Amino acid sequence: MLWLKSFHIIAMVCWFAGLFYLPRLFVYHAMSEDAISRDRFVVMERKLFWGIATPAAAATLLFGFWLLFDNPDYFLAWWWMQAKLGLVALLLVYHVMCWVYMGALRDGGNVRSHVFFRVFNELPVFLLIAIVVLVVVKPVL
Secondary structure: OHHHHHHHHHHHHHHHHHHHHHHHHHHHHHHOOOHHHHHHHHHHHHHHHHHHHHHHHHHHHHHHHHHHHHOHHHHHOOHHHHHHHHHHHHHHHHHHHHHHHHHHHHHOOOOOOHHHHHHHOOHHHHHHHHHHHHHHHOOOO
């Protein structure tokens, strides 16, 4: 069980690393004015999304569900775990939104400003804080 938890945490850290850096690339991509820079950001975004963030998300979910299925009575009996799973669902929505924005930036159809992406970049921080607090503190209602 501790091995599974360890791999789950490692994958989660890698996933968040990708979700913290990818929208930062969107900021710079939205600000870029020449084709060489835009092409460079397209490559960087694609490699980060498909090479790091998405595999880490899949591993996080795999190890997380494995932990749940190993002991469903313990984990699903607590409201904080259900809240955490809801926040993970929001994180998946954020991940998909990154994919959509990445495609818009790649195809030249982006209508968002670098300021929007600066704010968008901060959203996973709040999810991370809430998820970690729920799992570590395990608050009782």
